[in-house]
Amino acid sequence: MKRVTYLDSAATTPVRPEVLEAMLPYLGKEAFGNPSSAHRFGRAARAGIEEAKRTIAEAVGAEPNQVVFTSGGTEADNLAIIGAALAARDRGGPFRVAVSATEHKAVLAAAHAVRHLGGEEIILPVTASGLVEDAEIARAIDRGVAVVSVMWVNNEVGTVQPVRQLAERCREAGVLFHCDAVQAFGKVPVSLRDISCTLLTISGHKIGAPKGIGALIVRDRKAVEAIIHGGGQQFGIRPGTENVPGIIALGTAARLAAEEQQSLAPRLRELRDELERRVLAIVPDAVINGWQGERAPHVLNVSIPGTDSEALLMHLDLAGIACSSGSACSTGTVEPSHVLTAMGVPRDLGVAALRFSFGKDSTMEDVEAVTAALPKIVEKVRSLSTVLHR
Numbered sequence: 001m002k003r004v005t006y007l008d009s010a011a012t013t014p015v016r017p018e019v020l021e022a023m024l025p026y027l028g029k030e031a032f033g034n035p036s037s038a039h040r041f042g043r044a045a046r047a048g049i050e051e052a053k054r055t056i057a058e059a060v061g062a063e064p065n066q067v068v069f070t071s072g073g074t075e076a077d078n079l080a081i082i083g084a085a086l087a088a089r090d091r092g093g094p095f096r097v098a099v100s101a102t103e104h105k106a107v108l109a110a111a112h113a114v115r116h117l118g119g120e121e122i123i124l125p126v127t128a129s130g131l132v133e134d135a136e137i138a139r140a141i142d143r144g145v146a147v148v149s150v151m152w153v154n155n156e157v158g159t160v161q162p163v164r165q166l167a168e169r170c171r172e173a174g175v176l177f178h179c180d181a182v183q184a185f186g187k188v189p190v191s192l193r194d195i196s197c198t199l200l201t202i203s204g205h206k207i208g209a210p211k212g213i214g215a216l217i218v219r220d221r222k223a224v225e226a227i228i229h230g231g232g233q234q235f236g237i238r239p240g241t242e243n244v245p246g247i248i249a250l251g252t253a254a255r256l257a258a259e260e261q262q263s264l265a266p267r268l269r270e271l272r273d274e275l276e277r278r279v280l281a282i283v284p285d286a287v288i289n290g291w292q293g294e295r296a297p298h299v300l301n302v303s304i305p306g307t308d309s310e311a312l313l314m315h316l317d318l319a320g321i322a323c324s325s326g327s328a329c330s331t332g333t334v335e336p337s338h339v340l341t342a343m344g345v346p347r348d349l350g351v352a353a354l355r356f357s358f359g360k361d362s363t364m365e366d367v368e369a370v371t372a373a374l375p376k377i378v379e380k381v382r383s384l385s386t387v388l389h390r
């Protein structure tokens with residue numbers, strides 16, 4: 001069988017064997033009970049959930065009763081932003097949220113939803129390296145906001161934000177800070193132990209758990225109001241019968257991600273840096289997006305002038321290489337991604353951007369596969385685009 005190169009781990013990852021093994025009993029007859037049931041089946045499921053909470057809390061430096069399970073990163077981001085805005089409004093506080101311009105659409109669209117509900121959204125601009133400046137946070141705080149949301153690691157370019165500093169600035173002003181750590185967890189050290197971050201999002205499928213499970217760490221229950229209403233599970237913050245197998249999977253994946261982060265990061269960085277060097281050698285006018293700032297080790301975002309990313313992606317796919325153009329969640333549009341646009345990347349480079357993202361199963365063979373395929377593909381796409389634009 002032809003070897004396939006998967007360099008799209010920031011989009012999703014396969015379920016890890018250890019994770020699958022841990023969740024299987026909760027799918028079958030052993031522990032399928034409803035965790036709200038008082039009988040033995042229910043108690044077995046509840047025990048599994050409590051164990052997962054302890055593990056996840058330990059992995060991110062929080063308390064077990066601060067872990068609120070959701071259907072994934074998107075829902076956790078929505079709960080954080082809309083939930084914090086509603087809670088503030090009900091207390092007579094500002095019905096206004098501030099989010100950075102390079103957030104995932106889950107955060108940006110949630111901020112938009114606050115506006116539709118009659119509130120306000122402030123979009124915090126970023127520098128060329130994708131960083132939110134302290135002064136911008138200060139300006140938003142001066143206007144009065146319920147919550148400031150800035151992601152730990154950007155999913156398209158890998159920019160690492162100075163989360164501690166931003167969270168501290170919010171704490172001083174008595175404003176909630178939410179951080180989307182979906183791309184950070186397992187790749188850079190993530191701990192809430194000494195960070196004033198009240199709300200933190202994680203997602204299972206980026207770390208080897210299945211799709212459809214995530215969590216919002218809620219360190220102050222008064223900080224958010226529920227956006228889903230139902231049976232009162234999870235303190236009423238996120239009711240609904242818990243996704244027990246998913247929760248068990250997230251617990252196991254989170255433990256492994258936290259245990260392995262330190263050894264994984266340098267390996268990912270080595271692979272990423274080697275691919276970056278080779279791409280620049282093959283395409284000397286290629287531009288690394290976000291190179292100016294600190295980047296998480298697993299993401300390489302590169303623009304190849306004179307091409308368009310959809311054509312590159314198609315040819316790479318035909319060559320057995322899976323990667324992404326900007327964000328996998330927003331492919332299909334010909335406009336450059338909102339992240340690159342916010343960073344001031346010119347349109348022609350923005351539409352020519354590829355994202356290669358590494359995971360724990362990535363190897364130097366993957367780098368070699370891209371290196372071998374790229375020269376011909378770039379030549380082909382460039383000549384086609386010259387014909388089309390003549």
Ligand SMILES: Cc1ncc(COP(=O)(O)O)c(C=O)c1O
Pocket residue numbers: 010011071072073074075077104106151153154155180182183203204205212213214329
């Ligand atoms: C930074 C970031 N936030 C949120 C999400 C959404 O998470 P989920 O796919 O679990 O809804 C993603 C997924 O791509 C992401 O990369």
